Amino acid sequence: xxxxxxxxxxxxxxxxxVTASAQQFPxxxxxxIVPFPPGGPNDIIARVIGQKISELVKQPVIVDNRAGQxxxxxxxxxxxxxxxGYTVAIASAGALAISPSxxxxxxxxxxxxxxxxxxxxxxxxxxxxxxxxxxxxxxLVALAKAQPGKLNFASSGPGSLPHLxxxxxxxxxxxxxxxxxxxxxxxxxxxxxxxxxxxxxxxxPVILPQIKAGTLRPIALGGRERAPTxxxxxxxxxxxxxxxxxxxxxxxxxxxxxxxxxxxRLNKITTDAMADPSVKAKLAEQGLTLVGDTPEHFRDFxxxxxxxxxxxxxxxxxxxxx
Numbered sequence: 001x002x003x004x005x006x007x008x009x010x011x012x013x014x015x016x017x018v019t020a021s022a023q024q025f026p027x028x029x030x031x032x033i034v035p036f037p038p039g040g041p042n043d044i045i046a047r048v049i050g051q052k053i054s055e056l057v058k059q060p061v062i063v064d065n066r067a068g069q070x071x072x073x074x075x076x077x078x079x080x081x082x083x084x085g086y087t088v089a090i091a092s093a094g095a096l097a098i099s100p101s102x103x104x105x106x107x108x109x110x111x112x113x114x115x116x117x118x119x120x121x122x123x124x125x126x127x128x129x130x131x132x133x134x135x136x137x138x139x140l141v142a143l144a145k146a147q148p149g150k151l152n153f154a155s156s157g158p159g160s161l162p163h164l165x166x167x168x169x170x171x172x173x174x175x176x177x178x179x180x181x182x183x184x185x186x187x188x189x190x191x192x193x194x195x196x197x198x199x200x201x202x203x204x205p206v207i208l209p210q211i212k213a214g215t216l217r218p219i220a221l222g223g224r225e226r227a228p229t230x231x232x233x234x235x236x237x238x239x240x241x242x243x244x245x246x247x248x249x250x251x252x253x254x255x256x257x258x259x260x261x262x263x264x265r266l267n268k269i270t271t272d273a274m275a276d277p278s279v280k281a282k283l284a285e286q287g288l289t290l291v292g293d294t295p296e297h298f299r300d301f302x303x304x305x306x307x308x309x310x311x312x313x314x315x316x317x318x319x320x321x322x
Contacts (some may be wrong), residue, residue: 022261025085029060033089035074037067041205041286045120045250046090048282052273070157071095072105075253079107083114083257085266090119093249094161097305101313102159109306115298116252116266119274120288123223124165124201124246125208125233127216131195137220137239140199144175151177154188154197159318162188164309165201165222165246167316172244192216203248204230204287222246229287249291249305251298263295 032050036042043065050061066074075095081087096109107113126137132151134140144151155163158181170177180197182188185206191197193215204227210216211230220239221227224247236244252270254263271292273279283290293301312318 022259022265025262025265026057026059028086029062030057030085031062031064031081031087033074033078033087034063034065035067035071035089035091035095036065038065041122041203041248041288042071042090042092042250044286045283045288048279049090049119049270049273052276052279053269056269056272070099070160072099072103075113076106078253078255079112081255083255083259085254085258085262088116088252088254088266090250091253092161092251093305093309094159096251096253096302098159098161098164098309100306101310102318109302110299112256113253114256114258114263115295115302116254116263117270117295118249118251118291118293118298118301119270120283120290121223121247121249122203122205122286122288123221123227124161124248125204125211125221125230126165126169126199126201126219126236127192127207127211128199128219129192129195129197130215130217132198132217134219135217136234137236137241140219141173141175144173144177148176149178151199152180152197153177154180154182154192154200156185156188156202157181157183159313161246161248162201164312164316164318166199167318168246168312169201169244171312171315172241189216201246208287220244223289227287228284249301250288251302267295 032046034043034046046063050063054061066077071092071094075089075091078087078089099105100109134143153166185202188200207216208229211218218233220236221233222236222245226235274290274292280290
């Protein structure tokens with residue numbers, strides 16, 4: 001046997017136990033961290049998909065809510081976990097693509113985490129309070145231009161996706177509106193309902209009940225297509241702003257250093273769970289679009305989103321936390 005042949009044989013011998021282990025994975029419960037409180041989109045995704053994964057692999061999937069710092073604390077817990085595949089998270093755009101440009105976080109998204117799969121996307125909806133005299137995008141932009149610095153937009157916190165969505169709206173429409181940050185989506189929605197602020201971008205599932213009740217007025221959807229749950233609301237592209245695509249997204253990540261065969265196995269069991277018709281139906285009811293891709297594609301997706309939001313932060317002059 002040649003030297004190259006012996007080297008290849010040695011490498012295959014070393015990889016054999018890992019490959020065998022991956023084929024048997026999991027042999028104990030999986031901890032699925034949700035970096036937000038119960039009840040939100042992350043939590044719903046984790047519980048619906050986690051239950052199906054548990055059924056497929058015949059092992060418990062324990063949902064562990066680790067809320068704090070806009071998803072950063074829970075995501076950091078995964079980055080620091082043992083790289084064996086038994087601790088993963090459903091993390092969102094804020095913690096993986098935005099926070100690294102907004103504040104000092106303890107992890108590096110691309111170095112400390114292993115992408116598994118992009119699970120789902122959800123469009124952000126631009127809505128206004130019912131006392132705002134604008135019923136579509138052109139009227140809202142005209143109103144803002146007629147009253148520079150007079151209209152306020154709410155967000156779920158500084159550096160959150162709703163905050164940056166409105167900053168991108170300002171840049172795209174060339175308008176001057178004032179940011180009013182809140183500690184989460186719920187208080188922002190409450191003040192919109194109370195007409196103390198005029199507009200916001202939020203995940204469609206968060207504000208769909210108010211839209212259906214007529215207590216908030218939809219202006220445009222940041223998705224690439226109209227939402228089945230709000231079919232009468234035009235997309236931002238249809239409203240004349242094709243560059244104003246605003247979608248939140250949720251993906252599964254594992255600790256960096258997780259063996260590639262284990263990551264591949266996690267990808268397969270997760271995408272298999274996502275393919276189940278009952279899972280699709282439950283998450284479609286929430287306005288979510290399931291994706292399911294390879295770890296490599298998901299990494300490229302994260303890299304592109306980090307660059308996109310870093311540019312918005314720079315162009316808008318958003319001040320990062322110290």
